[in-house]
Amino acid sequence: MRPAIGFYHSFKFKITLVVTSMVLIAAMGVGGVSLLIAEAAMRLVIARQELSLLTSAAAFIDNDIDGKRQLLKSLTEQIPGREVTLDEVQAWLEAHGALRDAFFDVTAFDVSGTLIASLRDRRAKGTINIADRQYFQDTVRMREGLISTPFKSQLSGKPVIVITQTLENARGELIAVLVGAIDLQRPSFSAQLDVLRSNGEGYLFIVGSDRTIIHHPNKDLILKPVERDEDSVMDAVLKTPEGWQDNLLDEGELSLVAHKRLRTVDWTIAVSYPTRSVFAPMATVRLRALAAASLLTLLAALFGWALTKALLRPLETLHGHVEDISSGASDIKVFDVVDEDEFGSLSRAFFALSQHRARAEQALHRLATTDALTGINNRRMFDEFFPIALSRASRAGQQVGLAFLDVDHFKRINDEYGHAAGDAVLVEFARRLERTVRCTDTVARLAGDEFVIVFEQLPSNAEVNLLGRKILEAMAAPFLVGGRELLVTTSIGIALTTSMPAAADDVMRAADQALYGVKAAGRNGFAVNHAGAERLLRVRGLP
Ligand SMILES: Nc1nc2c(ncn2[C@@H]2O[C@H](COP(=O)(O)OP(=O)(O)OP(=O)(O)O)[C@@H](O)[C@H]2O)c(=O)[nH]1
Numbered sequence: 001m002r003p004a005i006g007f008y009h010s011f012k013f014k015i016t017l018v019v020t021s022m023v024l025i026a027a028m029g030v031g032g033v034s035l036l037i038a039e040a041a042m043r044l045v046i047a048r049q050e051l052s053l054l055t056s057a058a059a060f061i062d063n064d065i066d067g068k069r070q071l072l073k074s075l076t077e078q079i080p081g082r083e084v085t086l087d088e089v090q091a092w093l094e095a096h097g098a099l100r101d102a103f104f105d106v107t108a109f110d111v112s113g114t115l116i117a118s119l120r121d122r123r124a125k126g127t128i129n130i131a132d133r134q135y136f137q138d139t140v141r142m143r144e145g146l147i148s149t150p151f152k153s154q155l156s157g158k159p160v161i162v163i164t165q166t167l168e169n170a171r172g173e174l175i176a177v178l179v180g181a182i183d184l185q186r187p188s189f190s191a192q193l194d195v196l197r198s199n200g201e202g203y204l205f206i207v208g209s210d211r212t213i214i215h216h217p218n219k220d221l222i223l224k225p226v227e228r229d230e231d232s233v234m235d236a237v238l239k240t241p242e243g244w245q246d247n248l249l250d251e252g253e254l255s256l257v258a259h260k261r262l263r264t265v266d267w268t269i270a271v272s273y274p275t276r277s278v279f280a281p282m283a284t285v286r287l288r289a290l291a292a293a294s295l296l297t298l299l300a301a302l303f304g305w306a307l308t309k310a311l312l313r314p315l316e317t318l319h320g321h322v323e324d325i326s327s328g329a330s331d332i333k334v335f336d337v338v339d340e341d342e343f344g345s346l347s348r349a350f351f352a353l354s355q356h357r358a359r360a361e362q363a364l365h366r367l368a369t370t371d372a373l374t375g376i377n378n379r380r381m382f383d384e385f386f387p388i389a390l391s392r393a394s395r396a397g398q399q400v401g402l403a404f405l406d407v408d409h410f411k412r413i414n415d416e417y418g419h420a421a422g423d424a425v426l427v428e429f430a431r432r433l434e435r436t437v438r439c440t441d442t443v444a445r446l447a448g449d450e451f452v453i454v455f456e457q458l459p460s461n462a463e464v465n466l467l468g469r470k471i472l473e474a475m476a477a478p479f480l481v482g483g484r485e486l487l488v489t490t491s492i493g494i495a496l497t498t499s500m501p502a503a504a505d506d507v508m509r510a511a512d513q514a515l516y517g518v519k520a521a522g523r524n525g526f527a528v529n530h531a532g533a534e535r536l537l538r539v540r541g542l543p
Pocket residue numbers: 373406407408409410411412414418419420421422423426447448449519
């Protein structure tokens with residue numbers, strides 16, 4: 001059974017996490033930086049766009065004011081022989097309809113500043129005097145037309161600016177000053193200004209260098225001075241002739257403010273938009289970039305998972321081999337693959353390790369089951385082997401013979417010739433036993449001078465006698481030990497299984513009993529006993 005690996009502990013999950021994190025970091029990093037660069041560029045483009053719209057509006061206003069000046073000037077120059085009298089001025093004004101389109105009102109004042117004609121209201125004649133007005137005084141003094149600063153009209157009560165023009169008689173004497181008034185609440189250029197507010201939010205204003213508000217969506221502010229506040233939008237636009245800033249707070253909202261100084265008058269035209277509305281396209285781009293990065297990350301996660309799964313397949317195969325080998329379903333040879341990748345190399349390393357280990361285990365088993373002195377099987381081997389041999393014979397319906405052997409008077413050999421001589425006798429004894437029996441029989445040394453032989457595939461009971469005799473004969477020749485010839489004999493107790501299955505202990509007890517019988521009978525002989533039906537057959541020695 002393959003041990004379950006927790007999902008979060010799996011290598012696949014970890015690699016997928018790494019791949020996903022790397023893609024996420026890369027996507028966020030590259031995307032974020034690209035977005036920042038793109039946003040900075042977009043900001044610049046949008047701000048420049050606003051500034052360029054503002055520049056065209058400023059040019060329009062300049063042209064508008066210039067046009068009005070030129071209109072007044074050219075009309076006065078057209079007066080034939082400049083012989084118009086003050087009384088005729090009212091009629092002259094009314095005769096030029098273009099003035100109505102260009103100005104809110106056109107009035108004329110004599111050199112004393114008294115109203116002598118008004119395009120809008122001919123009855124106003126003589127009602128007001130503007131001798132104290134700076135623009136009137138300057139026009140008379142310089143004998144040249146000018147543009148006034150904004151003020152509240154005495155006639156209409158509206159906030160206005162005026163364009164003045166001198167009127168001279170044929171002798172070059174100043175006889176009147178023409179004054180064209182422009183209503184600041186409804187200037188003729190307002191339509192052009194409205195075009196600038198195309199996106200609906202934000203507003204446009206004009207402020208004079210003397211800090212007077214000239215145009216503003218809040219009509220109440222017109223002609224009011226700009227309050228002194230370093231952080232205000234109006235203060236900011238008065239500082240430089242033109243430019244834009246996107247970090248100003250206007251009514252508490254972050255705004256893009258672009259401004260441009262006019263050419264004909266000392267005014268600054270400015271536009272203020274909340275940055276959230278101006279830069280709305282950037283927010284959309286940001287959202288899309290985020291969506292794209294998320295999608296990319298998701299795809300990377302799926303790809304990482306699939307890729308890791310595919311890459312780890314050989315590892316799973318390897319794992320399967322290990323399990324199959326553990327359960328005995330496969331041989332170790334399944335590790336001996338030819339794949340040239342790391343997994344193939346690992347598999348071959350497993351194979352080599354397993355082989356090495358198998359050899360070591362074999363060597364250990366051999367050591368553990370071999371008698372150190374004689375090199376034949378030891379007691380451990382016999383204990384393991386004998387029950388197996390009995391079962392095998394039982395299954396095959398065969399008999400098993402077990403011979404217990406003990407060297408006669410071995411103690412004496414030790415005592416007389418020394419322990420080393422005794423060892424040499426034991427080695428030679430084992431060697432002769434092995435040479436005497438068939439390769440299907442198993443010889444083992446149990447302890448000291450006690451040996452055992454397991455006879456498998458016994459053809460008949462008679463065969464046992466033959467075997468006993470052969471062993472006795474094998475020992476008949478003198479043992480050559482340390483240059484001496486020693487006569488060594490052995491006593492053999494043989495047990496035969498009578499009925500299968502037979503218990504190992506019963507068979508061993510029968511063999512032991514037979515051996516005891518031989519010893520009792522004088523040694524150098526063999527006796528056969530039937531396990532389970534102990535009946536010592538006669539003891540036979542060499543003739
Ligand atoms: N040289 C040598 N002697 C051993 C070894 N193991 C046991 N012995 C000795 O073998 C002798 C076994 O003697 P026994 O089998 O009891 O007696 P025995 O002299 O053979 O007499 P019987 O068996 O009655 O004929 C003891 O003296 C042990 O000390 C060994 O590995 N090498």
